[in-house]
Amino acid sequence: MKTVEQLLEEKGSEVYTIGPGASVFDALGIMADKNIGALLVTEAGKPVGVISERDYARKVILKGHTSKELKVVDIMSTEIVSARLDQTVEECMAIMTEKRQRHLPVLDEGNVAGMISIGDLVKAIISHQQFVIEQMESYING
Secondary structure, eight states: OOBHHHHHHHHOOOOOEEOTTSBHHHHHHHHHHHTOSEEEEEETTEEEEEEEHHHHIIIIITTTOOTTTSBHHHHOBOSOOOBOTTSBHHHHHHHHHHHTOSEEEEEETTEEEEEEEHHHHHHHHHHHHHHHHHHHHHHHHO
């Protein structure tokens, strides 16, 4: 099965970030513009949290706040669950399931190397399963 490093080579390693002092409204604008569900929150180039659409729904809308009045730091998740480049897609899927996360920053010796989503992992798993099926069909018919 693929490693996170192989997955990032295929999908790209660009990571969209925002500072903790930015408005939630600005964070939502970036997510909408880039068609992504989360941003890595960084300060001085180091990860300090993650802000996701889920954070917005639960910590802004449901509590009657507005995205222009709150800062990213007010709603971001500060427990950063991350992946390493050498981990497999299955290991990351297990982490996401256990920790109920939809996005994992990928860290390499403390530096941000990429970001993966549950969608990236599902796509990789389906691709691998399709490959196995094709190989089995080829063997059976061969």
